[in-house]
Amino acid sequence: MKSWLERGAASPHHALYLRRLRIRQTWVWVLRILIFIAFVAVWEGAARVGWIDPFLFSSPSLIWSQAVQLATAGELFHHIGLTSLETAAGFILGTVGGISLATCIWASPFLSRVLDPYLVILNSMPKVALGPLFIVTLGANGASILAMAVAITIIITTLVIYTRFQSVDESYLHLARSFGATRSQIFRKIIFPACIPDMIAALKVNVGLAWVGVIVGEFLVSKAGLGYLIIYGFQVFNLNLVMLSLVVVAIIATVMYQLIAWLEARLLRHRQRG
Amino acid sequence: MASDYAVQIEYLTHTYFTKTEEVTAIRSLSLTVQPGEFVVLVGPSGCGKSTILSLIAGLITPASGRIQLFGDPVNGPSPRIAYMLQKDGLLAWRTVAQNMILGLELRRQATAAAIADTHRLLDEMGLSHVAHHYPHQLSGGMRQRVALVRTLAVRPDLLLLDEPFSALDIQNKIHLEHLLTNVLKEQQKTAILVTHDLEEAIAIGDRVLVIGGRPGQIKYTLPIPADIRALPPLEARAHPSFRSLFSELWREVNRIEKLA
Numbered sequence: 001m002k003s004w005l006e007r008g009a010a011s012p013h014h015a016l017y018l019r020r021l022r023i024r025q026t027w028v029w030v031l032r033i034l035i036f037i038a039f040v041a042v043w044e045g046a047a048r049v050g051w052i053d054p055f056l057f058s059s060p061s062l063i064w065s066q067a068v069q070l071a072t073a074g075e076l077f078h079h080i081g082l083t084s085l086e087t088a089a090g091f092i093l094g095t096v097g098g099i100s101l102a103t104c105i106w107a108s109p110f111l112s113r114v115l116d117p118y119l120v121i122l123n124s125m126p127k128v129a130l131g132p133l134f135i136v137t138l139g140a141n142g143a144s145i146l147a148m149a150v151a152i153t154i155i156i157t158t159l160v161i162y163t164r165f166q167s168v169d170e171s172y173l174h175l176a177r178s179f180g181a182t183r184s185q186i187f188r189k190i191i192f193p194a195c196i197p198d199m200i201a202a203l204k205v206n207v208g209l210a211w212v213g214v215i216v217g218e219f220l221v222s223k224a225g226l227g228y229l230i231i232y233g234f235q236v237f238n239l240n241l242v243m244l245s246l247v248v249v250a251i252i253a254t255v256m257y258q259l260i261a262w263l264e265a266r267l268l269r270h271r272q273r274g
Numbered sequence: 275m276a277s278d279y280a281v282q283i284e285y286l287t288h289t290y291f292t293k294t295e296e297v298t299a300i301r302s303l304s305l306t307v308q309p310g311e312f313v314v315l316v317g318p319s320g321c322g323k324s325t326i327l328s329l330i331a332g333l334i335t336p337a338s339g340r341i342q343l344f345g346d347p348v349n350g351p352s353p354r355i356a357y358m359l360q361k362d363g364l365l366a367w368r369t370v371a372q373n374m375i376l377g378l379e380l381r382r383q384a385t386a387a388a389i390a391d392t393h394r395l396l397d398e399m400g401l402s403h404v405a406h407h408y409p410h411q412l413s414g415g416m417r418q419r420v421a422l423v424r425t426l427a428v429r430p431d432l433l434l435l436d437e438p439f440s441a442l443d444i445q446n447k448i449h450l451e452h453l454l455t456n457v458l459k460e461q462q463k464t465a466i467l468v469t470h471d472l473e474e475a476i477a478i479g480d481r482v483l484v485i486g487g488r489p490g491q492i493k494y495t496l497p498i499p500a501d502i503r504a505l506p507p508l509e510a511r512a513h514p515s516f517r518s519l520f521s522e523l524w525r526e527v528n529r530i531e532k533l534a
Contacts, residue, residue, distance in 0.1 A: 171361040178331050178357035179380040179428065180350070189380065193367050270408045271366050 058243040066240040076248075083214060083225040084252055086142065090149025091210035095203050097150060098157025105158070106165045106187065123159055127151040128216045135221055145217030145225075152213040153206040164198040165191050197271065200264045207256050211249065279342070280432055280464040281307040281330060286339035287489075288325055299325045301489035302339070307464060309344075309431075312455075314467045314479035316523070318531045322490030323468040327434045330466065331355055344431065353381060356430035360437040362421040364409040370396070370420050371405040377428040392427040399423055399453060415446030419453065426457060433458070435467040439474065447471075451478050451507035472523050476502070477510040482523060486530030494526045 005022050009015035040060045046052045047059035054062060070076040105112040130151055134144040168191050176186045218227025226245045233241030283305040289298045299322040307313050315323045328334045330341060332350045341348040343355070356377065364373045374392050378384040396402050399419045409417055418438065425433060435454075439447045455478050458465055469475055475482045476496075480503055484494035496519065502510050510516060 169361070169363075171359055171363050172365070174333070175357065175359060175363040176376075176380060177333055178351055178355070178434075179377040180353065181380040185380055189376070190365065193365070196367070271410070 056239055058240045062240045063244045063247060066238075066244045070241075070244070079225055079229055079245075080248060080252065083218065083227065083249075084256075086145050086214045086217075086225065087149065087207075087210045087252075087256070090146055090213055091153055091203065091206040093146070094150045094153025094210060095157055095199070095206050097154045098202065099161050099199055101154065101158040102161035102165060103187070103192075105162050106191070107183075112162070119155060119159060123155045127155075127213070131216065131220050134217075140221040142222075144221050145214055148217035148220075149210040149213030153209045156209070157202045157206060160202055161195060161198060164195045168194045197264075197268055200260065200267065204257065204260050204264070207253065207260060211253050215249070278309070278345075279306045280309040280311065280344060281305070281466070282340075282342040283326075283330070284340045286326075286329065286341065287337050288322070288329060288334070289337040298337075298489040300329075301491060303491055305483070305492065307466065309464055310462050312458060312465045312467070312478060312480045314469060314475040314482045315485055316469060316472060316475050316482060316527060317485035317490070317493075318527070319470075321485045321487065323485050324436055325490070326485070327357070327436055327466065327468060330432075331357055331434055353428070354431040355434060356425040356428050356432075357434045358421060358425045358436065358438040360440055362409075362417040364417055364420060364424075366409055369406050369408055370401065370412070373409065374420055374423045374427055377424055381428060383428070388427070392423065395423050395426055396420075398457075413446075415442055415449065418442060418446070418450055422450065422454060422457075431463060433463060433465040435465060437469055438467075440470060447474070448508050454478070455507060472520060472527065473511060474507075476516060476519050476523065477507040484523070484526050484530055486527075486533065493530045496523055496526070 005019045006015040007018075009018050043052075043057075044060045047054040047057065047062075067076065070079075105115065128148065131144070131148060134147045134151075138144045138147055172190050172194070173186060176190055181189070214225070215227040215230070218225040219231045222228040226249050229245040230242050233239065233245065283303060286300055286303045286305075287298065288300045289296055291297075303326070305313075305326075315326065317323055325334070329336050330343070330348065332348045332352055332355075335349075343352055346352075364370075365376065368376070371393070374396060375384050375389055378388050378392070393402065393405070396405060399422065401416060401419055401423070404412060404416065409420070412420070418441075421438070439450050442450065451474065454465075457463070467475075467479065476498060479498055481498060482496040483492050484496070485491070486493040498519070499515065502513050502516065502519070505513060
């Protein structure tokens with residue numbers, strides 16, 4: 001116990017410091033796990049004692065048996081795979097598309113002036129309201145779902161990234177120009193790399209937004225996927241299925257977010273903080 | 275006939291526009307700089323000192339007047355010039371070795387030989403051990419030395435220095451002044467420095483010009499005596515006549531500032 005708490009200490013004082021630090025970190029984790037266990041236990045208990053109606057609010061054991069049943073039928077992973085794929089494709093397309101659009105707008109300051117009000121209108125629009133439009137143009141299929149995820153992410157990405165492009169420190173640009181840099185050189189060597197942290201930040205936000213787009217898209221058109229399971233479970237009043245889908249969405253969304261956070265830490269490990 | 279001057283400015287006027295007004299930053303300014311000369315511009319903030327450098331660098335176009343560099347008219351950034359600013363401008367995602375060749379890259383001159391030369395320069399600045407470090411790992415003085423290497427890497431004939439040392443503490447400042455003046459003397463380069471530091475102006479300049487008024491004009495010229503010019507920056511500050519030069523410059527700058 002002692003050896004673990006004080007491992008790597010340079011002096012008795014440092015050992016004391018490390019010990020405090022690690023004990024606190026351990027407590028953080030213990031409490032996190034306790035909160036989870038308590039939540040599940042209270043839910044399960046309340047359902048069994050009859051404080052809440054398990055028919056409406058389900059219970060951890062019912063969700064689990066629902067999961068086992070779907071998994072053994074082989075359906076669960078099909079739904080998970082489909083929705084994950086749509087979401088990943090959605091936020092990657094939305095982010096890449098947004099960055100490309102921002103680049104086009106940056107390339108022509110005049111164009112950016114002209115397009116500005118349209119971007120603001122598009123950004124203010126609730127994108128899910130475009131759902132029917134996507135269905136009539138793209139059909140009631142995966143394309144509409146993807147379009148929804150892209151629509152929800154691409155405009156805000158364009159606006160944010162374009163603003164970041166413009167706010168790159170003027171002294172860098174002055175310096176590059178004094179070396180006779182062309183506009184395209186300034187973009188490639190300075191502005192674009194300077195904004196990579198912002199692009200990854202956009203990617204992080206877009207993961208969450210793409211989930212909204214995909215789930216709403218699946219509500220509207222799909223015959224498979226987690227959004228479909230939610231709406232189907234609701235229609236046949238199988239709230240266990242709804243709850244299970246919500247739990248799965250929470251887990252996968254977190255995993256995706258963590259993947260991006262890991263990517264961010266890797267790509268930006270040499271950069272100055274702040 | 276091509277002129278023998280490194281820089282020849284004749285009747286230079288620069289005006290810029292905003293939505294509400296038209297501001298004349300410089301009016302009818304004439305100035306010549308000899309090859310190998312170190313000219314320092316001092317004066318109150320907003321008197322157009324930095325504008326003069328931007329005009330010489332070809333980053334902005336004057337309203338009227340003529341600028342010639344080594345006999346050629348300026349239109350756009352010249353490959354014979356390199357600029358150094360108060361902000362080091364080191365790119366956070368590039369190592370020192372990658373940062374110092376930025377100018378070479380932008381001018382498409384990053385040949386193996388040029389890069390090897392730049393590494394030698396880095397070594398002369400006592401920085402070869404940090405070649406693979408990132409800027410955030412360096413102190414302010416080291417960062418500005420890397421910026422100096424980047425400036426010299428493109429082998430400029432004329433250096434434009436816009437308060438390059440003003441953010442540094444006195445030790446680093448004098449150290450960098452020393453490195454800079456050594457390189458300039460060795461390689462016979464011409465330089466124009468803008469600074470607020472009157473001691474620095476006298477310690478490293480050959481000629482100090484006080485710019486003042488709105489629009490800016492040359493109000494006073496202080497030639498630095500040869501015996502002070504011959505001394506390195508630290509020793510120059512200890513020269514017996516340094517104080518009286520400083521007082522003279524101080525008096526003139528203050529007088530001009532009050533007039534404005």
